[in-house]
Amino acid sequence: MNHAVRLLLAALVAALAGSSLAAGAAGQALPDSTSRSDVESDSTTVRALAAPPFAIGERLVFSLDYGPVNAGEGVLEVVGLVDVQGRPCYRIESTATSNRFFSGFYKVRDKVISYVDREGLFSRYFMKRLREGTYRKTEEIEFDHAAGLARYDNGKVYDITPGVHDVLSAFYFVRTLDLEVGRDVFLSAHSSRKTYDMRVIVHRQEAVETDFGTFDCFVIQPIMMDEGLFKHEGDLMIYLTADDRRIPVLMTTKLPVGNIAAHLREHEPGRPAGGEGD
Numbered sequence: 001m002n003h004a005v006r007l008l009l010a011a012l013v014a015a016l017a018g019s020s021l022a023a024g025a026a027g028q029a030l031p032d033s034t035s036r037s038d039v040e041s042d043s044t045t046v047r048a049l050a051a052p053p054f055a056i057g058e059r060l061v062f063s064l065d066y067g068p069v070n071a072g073e074g075v076l077e078v079v080g081l082v083d084v085q086g087r088p089c090y091r092i093e094s095t096a097t098s099n100r101f102f103s104g105f106y107k108v109r110d111k112v113i114s115y116v117d118r119e120g121l122f123s124r125y126f127m128k129r130l131r132e133g134t135y136r137k138t139e140e141i142e143f144d145h146a147a148g149l150a151r152y153d154n155g156k157v158y159d160i161t162p163g164v165h166d167v168l169s170a171f172y173f174v175r176t177l178d179l180e181v182g183r184d185v186f187l188s189a190h191s192s193r194k195t196y197d198m199r200v201i202v203h204r205q206e207a208v209e210t211d212f213g214t215f216d217c218f219v220i221q222p223i224m225m226d227e228g229l230f231k232h233e234g235d236l237m238i239y240l241t242a243d244d245r246r247i248p249v250l251m252t253t254k255l256p257v258g259n260i261a262a263h264l265r266e267h268e269p270g271r272p273a274g275g276e277g278d
Helices: 002-015 167-175
Strands: 038-040 045-047 058-066 069-084 087-098 109-117 123-132 135-144 149-152 157-159 185-191 194-210 213-222 237-241 248-255 258-269
Touching: 069 109, 069 258, 087 123, 087 167, 109 167, 123 167, 157 194, 167 185, 167 213, 194 237, 194 248, 213 248
Parallel strands: none
Antiparallel strands: 038 045, 058 069, 058 258, 069 087, 087 109, 109 123, 123 135, 135 149, 149 157, 185 194, 194 213, 213 237, 237 248, 248 258
């Protein structure tokens, strides 16, 4: 039972799409001076939406569920703007918390922070603080795009592709794309001292019933990779509304212990882009 609960909660953390287990992806990485009007993928141009679908103050709260049983809560939030390396960046945070019952078996208190360049929507800084059972890990990365380096808090330095994403900025970047069923897109993502060419598959459009009504959604599948203490073995599916908001209303995955999901429970849209300032 304890192993099943551990596996379940690890996957629930992964189902929160911005979490440290979900390294999803799209379009080719952009250097600092590149415009976002067109994002080049291998043989396809994926145009960005006219405006980002998120704004400062957007807050998404998810119920992390194992069948009919709630196991915890996940939150994705665009907290504000910060200055990083002389550039305005979104401060985006992701948290995953097991509830009292599941914490009795395996307590999860994970937090991820990304400073995402407001213009290019790539990462300039990334921090993860994992608290999963007895496992503890805290890591900070500063992305120096001009030098093509990722600088870790332990003093180690690794090569990156300029314009690289972390796992959280990648998710928000994908939300800005003009997605099309059957057209896969790719980007460079960095995690755990390595830079990867990552892929997201746009499978289909599907109507999804939620507490807020029924939404036409793109069903996308990001490629998964190792992170933290666990290797996620299920297939993560993310359901993004097919309108200009690109809201993730549902995330699902399958494991030997059963089906698990993150259902959107609360949504605060944030203030209009015009209120963000220059």
